[in-house]
Amino acid sequence: MKAKLKDGRTADVRAVWFADGRVQMIDQRELPGELVFVSFGDYREVAEAIRNMTTRGAPCIGASAAYAMALAKLQGADLEQAARDIKAVRPTANDLFYATDLMLRQLQAGADPVGAADAYAQDVVDRCTAIGRCGGALIKDGMKLMTHCNAGALATVDVGTALAPMRQAHNDGKKFFVYASETRPRLQGMQLTAWELGQEGIDHAIIPDGASAYYMSKGVDMIIVGADRIAANGDFANKIGTFDKAICAKHFGIPFYVAAPVSTFDFSTRTGADIVIEQRSEKEVTEIAGIRIAPVGSPALNPAFDVTPAELVTGGFITEKGIFKPSGIARMKA
Numbered sequence: 001m002k003a004k005l006k007d008g009r010t011a012d013v014r015a016v017w018f019a020d021g022r023v024q025m026i027d028q029r030e031l032p033g034e035l036v037f038v039s040f041g042d043y044r045e046v047a048e049a050i051r052n053m054t055t056r057g058a059p060c061i062g063a064s065a066a067y068a069m070a071l072a073k074l075q076g077a078d079l080e081q082a083a084r085d086i087k088a089v090r091p092t093a094n095d096l097f098y099a100t101d102l103m104l105r106q107l108q109a110g111a112d113p114v115g116a117a118d119a120y121a122q123d124v125v126d127r128c129t130a131i132g133r134c135g136g137a138l139i140k141d142g143m144k145l146m147t148h149c150n151a152g153a154l155a156t157v158d159v160g161t162a163l164a165p166m167r168q169a170h171n172d173g174k175k176f177f178v179y180a181s182e183t184r185p186r187l188q189g190m191q192l193t194a195w196e197l198g199q200e201g202i203d204h205a206i207i208p209d210g211a212s213a214y215y216m217s218k219g220v221d222m223i224i225v226g227a228d229r230i231a232a233n234g235d236f237a238n239k240i241g242t243f244d245k246a247i248c249a250k251h252f253g254i255p256f257y258v259a260a261p262v263s264t265f266d267f268s269t270r271t272g273a274d275i276v277i278e279q280r281s282e283k284e285v286t287e288i289a290g291i292r293i294a295p296v297g298s299p300a301l302n303p304a305f306d307v308t309p310a311e312l313v314t315g316g317f318i319t320e321k322g323i324f325k326p327s328g329i330a331r332m333k334a
């Protein structure tokens with residue numbers, strides 16, 4: 001992704017990579033204020049970075065986990081224990097489990113640790129590029145799009161899932177506009193998606209989450225979101241607030257698309273009811289910049305994700321294998 005460095009130069013950076021014997025990543029908690037890079041030499045530190053959201057977004061969590069497994073091997077750690085430690089940090093994103101298990105099998109079979117993790121990260125980027133090619137064709141000149149949370153390059157090593165079709169259409173010279181909803185409480189839409197769209201020069205505006213239906217009523221042509229886990233029947237988990245948007249989109253007859261690589265599909269989870277939803281600290285809701293803004297004594301609930309039923313995915317799933325309706329998932333699996 002393009003990013004402006006402190007010295008004013010524009011560079012091509014990834015959200016996570018391996019160099020100098022360490023896992024390197026963008027500290028996403030510091031954006032959009034500053035582009036800060038951090039590095040880790042112990043797999044447990046990478047696991048902690050996933051837990052505390054230094055790095056985030058399902059495919060990027062997967063790549064970070066792959067690099068954590070590479071570190072575990074280089075450290076001479078017990079690989080099965082490392083895999084358990086890494087998979088314990090966040091419960092919802094399928095890519096965390098997919099990448100960790102894949103790396104465990106490859107390392108046990110004698111793969112080169114960094115080579116295998118690099119190949120995993122590159123595969124994520126290639127899949128996202130293919131998602132961009134598939135989905136980019138859906139975007140026409142003059143369209144108004146809407147997205148939620150951050151399913152951009154930051155969430156996927158590079159390129160993005162929901163943002164991949166937008167990058168592709170922009171590179172193809174198409175002019176369109178994106179509503180990016182702020183995504184309370186962690187503000188990934190405002191702080192990360194708007195930052196990425198700004199770096200690319202894509203026309204956009206941040207809207208409060210509660211303004212989505214209002215802008216849909218004024219005219220939105222298409223909604224594209226990412227996903228953290230997609231069940232075999234097409235129900236999918238994504239950032240809290242996605243479900244509301246899908247219901248509103250159905251009301252207004254706006255096509256609703258989910259962009260995700262095949263690694264986000266969990267064919268062993270039959271329906272959305274079986275997806276574990278991460279519950280995060282209530283302080284993310286009751287505090288702003290560490291200052292309590294809620295009445296003392298009022299508890300808060302903070303589910304990080306919700307589950308949208310497959311029937312609301314009216315546009316389809318944009319994957320690296322093509323675009324599928326929920327009824328076509330079995331065909332995609334085959």
Ligand code: MRU
Pocket residue numbers: 056057058059148149150151152155156161188225226227228238239240304
């Ligand atoms: O809690 P996060 O920031 O890791 O959640 C990420 C999301 O839910 C994104 O919306 C995204 O769609 C899935 S990752 C491309």
